[in-house]
Amino acid sequence: ISMFKTLIVFRIRIYSQTQALAVFFSTMSSECLKKVELHNGQNAIVAVNVHYGYNQEDSVVLNHASIDRGLFRTMHFHTFTSETDCDDSNSKSSSKLDLDFGKPNTANPRVDKLDDDGFPYVASYLYSG
Known part of the structure; x- marks a missing residue:
């Protein structure tokens, strides 16, 4: 959901994370593309755990307090120009x-x-119309 915060004035729609963090680890290709200097994501500490012997395929368990503090919170900007x-x-x-x-x-x-x-x-509750 993140994007680089460069040339924001010239974009029509912007999806940006509010608290972008620096990366913990980076690959050689991201260092060559200078992606390390542009903070564009969240660092989430995850643990892989088996619950009661059942497999947790395709699921994500998130801490409710982390979400309340703003983890993965995003902003959406839409700009338009009108002339009269x-x-x-x-x-x-x-x-x-x-x-x-x-x-x-x-x-x-x-x-x-x-x-x-x-x-x-x-x-x-909001309804269309």
Whole structure:
């Protein structure tokens, strides 16, 4: 899920880990490609264990406290550019062109799950439409 954090301005979509760490071990090819200097992952200490004699194929056991502290937490950025044509003959004031962000003032029950900033409440169920 990680990526190099170079030329972020010129990318459209960015998937990045919030706390990228330096690697413990590296291969010769990663050193030749200078990947050691660009921290782009998490160091996870793992233990291979057999539980009650059963095989744990294709499974991952994670510590809940590590996840709560932010292990493998990622950020997603999406940038876009928009252009508007300004017509000087139109006598609209600049206050009408301002965008209002936040919870809309309406009696629609679909917006009851939004807080004052316009974001949904934590653990609220959201539906499309």
